[in-house]
Amino acid sequence: MQQFAQRLFRGAPVSAAIATACTIVFAVMAAQARSLRDVVWDSVGAYLVLWGPEVRGLGAARAFTAGFVHLDLTHLVLNMLLLAVIGTEVERAVGSGPFALAYAAGVLGSSAAVLGFAFLTPTAGASGALYALMAVFVAIAYRRHVDPRPAIALIAVNVVYTFIAANVSVWGHAGGLVIGALMAWPLTSPNERVRWLSAAAALVGAAGAVAVGAAPATQMLT
Numbered sequence: 001m002q003q004f005a006q007r008l009f010r011g012a013p014v015s016a017a018i019a020t021a022c023t024i025v026f027a028v029m030a031a032q033a034r035s036l037r038d039v040v041w042d043s044v045g046a047y048l049v050l051w052g053p054e055v056r057g058l059g060a061a062r063a064f065t066a067g068f069v070h071l072d073l074t075h076l077v078l079n080m081l082l083l084a085v086i087g088t089e090v091e092r093a094v095g096s097g098p099f100a101l102a103y104a105a106g107v108l109g110s111s112a113a114v115l116g117f118a119f120l121t122p123t124a125g126a127s128g129a130l131y132a133l134m135a136v137f138v139a140i141a142y143r144r145h146v147d148p149r150p151a152i153a154l155i156a157v158n159v160v161y162t163f164i165a166a167n168v169s170v171w172g173h174a175g176g177l178v179i180g181a182l183m184a185w186p187l188t189s190p191n192e193r194v195r196w197l198s199a200a201a202a203l204v205g206a207a208g209a210v211a212v213g214a215a216p217a218t219q220m221l222t
Contacts, residue, residue, distance in 0.1 A: 008084050008088065009084065009088055011088070011092050012092055012099075014096045014100045015084070015091050015099075019080050022080060023080070025045075025048070026039065026070050026073070028044060030073075032044060036073040037071075038071065038072060039071065039072060040069060040071055040124060045124070048062060048068070048069045049066050049122050050063060050066035050114055050115075050122065050124060051121075051122045051123075052115055052121075052213075052214075052216065053120070053217050054217065055115060055213075055214040055217045056214060060214055062111075063107075063111035064107055064108060066107075066123060067106075067107035067110070067111070067128065067129055068126070069124035069125065070124065071167075075125060079125060079126045079127060082130050083133075086130065089137065090102075090137055090140065093143075094136070094187055094188060094195050095192065095195060098198075098199040101196075101199035101202070101203045102132070102133075102136065102183060102199040102202060102203075104203055105179055105183065105203040105205070106129030106179060106180060107129045107176075108203070108207055108209070108210050109132065109178065109180075109205075110131070110172045110173070111128070111172070111175070112213045113171045113175025113209075113213075114169060114172050114175065115210065118170075118172075123169045125172070127168075128169070128173060128176030130176065131174075131176035132177065132179055134155045135180030136188065138152055138155070139187070139188045140188050143188045143190075155177070159177075179202055179205075182202065183198050183202040186198035187199055
């Protein structure tokens with residue numbers, strides 16, 4: 001199993017680190033909750049999950065930490081499989097540094113959308129960032145002059161799933177997809193400097209959007 005994971009994540013150290021972090025966080029929550037289901041509220045996850053009223057002061061970190069929290073084992077496994085398939089390919093294509101910034105932008109962009117349109121809905125998971133990566137994956141296909149339809153179909157299937165499955169954050173997925181689409185073309189540029197700058201700009205923009213979305217939480221203190 002270890003050798004398989006090493007082959008799967010070869011050349012993608014940031015993707016491997018994200019998967020490891022998500023798995024460790026889930027293991028801690030599961031141990032505290034003594035369950036593999038609904039592990040958030042009876043564990044440290046309650047302090048990491050995104051929830052609008054708590055996103056103020058140091059609580060603003062929830063906009064980022066929520067991307068590493070998963071509700072149950074199935075949620076974790078599905079997201080980590082998608083990260084292993086899509087994330088590794090994107091990381092190898094754009095470089096680990098720009099990928100790390102772009103992934104963080106995807107997490108924050110997803111959280112910003114939730115804060116803006118579903119402020120009172122607790123939200124967690126890597127899905128928003130993964131939607132951003134799926135948008136970048138389409139751009140990679142175009143850059144490589146290969147058929148982009150499989151990548152587009154992957155997004156379409158996941159969008160349909162978003163609307164038919166229970167307990168799925170529509171706004172979280174939408175936010176990730178939008179910021180992914182905005183940075184996809186420059187992030188896949190053959191120019192390394194352009195990749196770095198576009199990823200950094202996306203991260204700054206997403207952080208600014210989180211600050212705007214968190215404003216109601218700050219106003220609650222006054």
